[in-house]
Amino acid sequence: MPKEEKNTTEHDHGDRTDLAHADTNASFPQRDDIANLSEDHRQYLFRKHGTLDLHPVPSMSDADPYNWPRWKKNTNLLLVAFHALIATFTPATIVPAFGDIAEDLNVTIQKASYLTALQIAILGCGPLLWRPLSSRYGRRPMFIASLVGSFCFNIGSAKAQSYDALAACSAFTTFFICPAGAIGSAVVVETFFKNERAKCMGIWTLMFTLGVPTAPLIFGFVAYRVGYRWIYWILAMINAFQLILYIFLGPETRFNRHNTTPQTQLSTFKESYFRFRRIDRTPLTILEFISPLRLVKYPCVLIPAVAYAMTYLCASTIIIIELPALFKAKFGFNPEQLGLQYIGIIIGSLIGEQLGGRLSDYWMKRARSKSANNTVLPEHRLWLAYPGYLFCMAGTVIFFVRTEQAPQGQWNVTPIVGAGVASVGKQMLTTVLITYAVDCYHEEAASIGVFVTFVRQMWNFIGPFWFPQMFRAVGLIGSAGVAVGLMVASAFLPTVVLQCVKGRWRFAMRGGD
Template sequence: MAHEKTVSSDTPIHLESVPITSQNQPPITQASWEADDQNNPRNWPVWKKNAQILMVAFHSMAATFMAAGIIPAYEAMAKDYGVTLPEASYLTSVQILLLGLVPFFWKPITSIYGRYPVFLLSVLGSTVCNIGGACCTSYAAQMATRILAAVFISPPIGIGSGVITDLCEPEQRARKLGWWTLMLTLGTPGGPFIMGFVSKHLGYEWIYWLFAIMNFGQFLVYVMIGEETMYITDGDRPRAKGAAQGFWGKLVPRRMNPRPLKAHDFIAPLLFSKYPAVIIPAIAHSVVFSYANIALIVEMPIVFGEEFHFDAQQIGLQFIAIIIGCVLGEQLSGPVSDYFLQWVDGKKGSHCPADRLWLSYIGFGTVVAGLLVWGFQLEKAVEWNVTPCIGAAVASFGNQIITTTLIAFAVDSHRDHSTDIGVCINFYRHVWGFIGPFYFPHMFEHLGISGAAGVMCGIIAGAALVPIIAIQVVGSRSGH
């Protein structure tokens, strides 16, 4: 039997000739049968490819949606569980940390068994954990369900970029990566926004019931239209249709790669930190995401609850500004980025990944402006007004531009390892995001909201903007 191998975005494709099948036929190259093979995800109909991308994007959104969705219920859970408000917030903090760490475990598993069975297990396991969360009566039990739910729901946050890269041509990559990054970002404000209504009118137990219903709905969609997005070959030929094909066949987990798992596989994504085109965008994105997304979301319940005496529903409504900013930002970052590269191609005859970074400066400018407006207007407000929300929307607009642009740049720079890069960037984003809530309250208390906003803008300029300018200069000169 021919040796079995997996060809994905993490395995470079070597264009070498295979033996001729007939003396009357010319040699067939691997590139030719890959272009003709209908089992190759690149050759699927557009609707089918888009469906897989949207499913993994929604799956990623569900992870951050569930971590942040319990924020409006902190006070009620603290009272029922007999803990302090900061202790209740750890139910979210621990999920943020695990969403950054656990993809290191899932990525090697998917390289051996495929992405599809892992996604099925992910949403089904999360369903069970959320049912348990709805029935919990103690803080310790709830913490256990949140830990397990984060472990199960985390795979697409790390490997989503690999799915998109395998399904998209380069000229569409930023737009489709934008779908994924937008949904990932929207989960953070979307969870508190929707669950604020649920917590007030139905009780926080229904937050977990709705999480479970959402996850089980994802499971049904995966069963009905989901497919394996890794391209499988038998040696030097396309895999023939067999037991792994068809509706029932795809539901049965099977070993797709015969090589054994090694300890090195579980840390391999982090080794991409040695590449400037990965580590610099990763750190820049993590810093901006922490201050232009997580800081706003963590601080809103505290400020609006204490200063304006808002209930869970009223606090949830404030997140509309962040949602609007993210959606508008994606309209510029994804499609415009791809159109910009096409324009560069037409003008210069070619482009390099560093050309994408021009759009990131729009993001940096709006992030700084938005944070300053949010901070100064919120500090001087004696009663609620819309100006702090406008600042939050502008900052979110810039954050989304930076997120999509920097991830697309990193993937383009090392496109044969897009999944590893996704896991690596995700690690830095969530670890930095996990640390933030521990010092945010002290920073806002001692510096004031306006002073803290100024400090955050200074850190963004020094730790994100300056390094991105440097890597663009170097990348543009070298053509990389």
């Protein structure tokens, strides 16, 4: 942001005693970005925020999202977080209805599960397209286009009469609904100051994660009571409701702070809600659509991404996707009963988020306090990955072993307890591994988010194609052993290597850049 010239006379001799008093008693250091502001700009910020200790420094405009009132910021965050939930929620809604879909469309249950596998892949690839477009044309137009498209294709899914038609409509629905999973983090950065971002990012991340286990719980009832096609009708209604809320309560957060001219309230309203235009005039190139994939050359990003993707696959996706087929065959459950099995996963995810987020922050803060120069290597955070791995391995083993040992037709809660334990570990690793990668290259935070999502979704896309074959070949107990072996080889051991090299790869790559 260009810095305005400081009006020395007005600053030193003016009669603005309220700001002078605030400056005298402020606890923040006199930073250059504050000292170089004009007196009018300083007065404006103090009236808006009651302080000048702001990171980053907002412009002198009511249209700047940093200057929005608290209710407006929080409302927009909730809209984006809920949109992120619906992005992962949508592919998972039909999980308890695989049997009904297979019977209605005359396909196997495994082939019905490919509908979700296809959507998982698109959730990974779609953000590569949406992020550059949202940078040029704004977040609000992308969200509105997202909801219009997903609304139309959810209706198409509800009316599809063949497997191919349903697969095509589901694919387009997922492509349109996925932007919040790509640019939600950017909205948080553009709206909230640095000291607020961790908490707000946590809200967005948790909602994004909870979409997968929440969907089967809710729509198991729908599929059983009124039929699986009503799943798509209800999703279309949700999209329409979101669209209405965005139109009236979801302003644009992509703001050009190079223009420091004060604006009237009318122009502010138009700027935030009704001005659809190209915001960034930088030429759009093909390379920008695949730019996050270049992070594959950074071991401190690639290893956490692969470790996270493998543990997510073996401790979450394999349970969520295969639970309906396993429990339908073992216990004869209907879609409603299948949906209830996901309560354990939801509880585990909530517990894991608290452990991963709060414990991780405490762990690093404690290390800094004991450090001579108040610094700590990012690799110190990885110590908390090991409990996450152990939870994932133990929970996966419990789920498969107890499902195998359960007598035919006699359900017990222990497999669900195992699924919950695995979810605790998975959610802990989500925070620890992604935060570690961002700690290493914080200037690449946005691209790291897209890259990690891409790697995770590609692994999870492949899984449903070989899960059933593995179950038939080695049984459920043998499959638990395979899953643990994959997590040890692809996640646990590479994390040990990262800690052993103590950042040498990170520094080497920085030097190479």
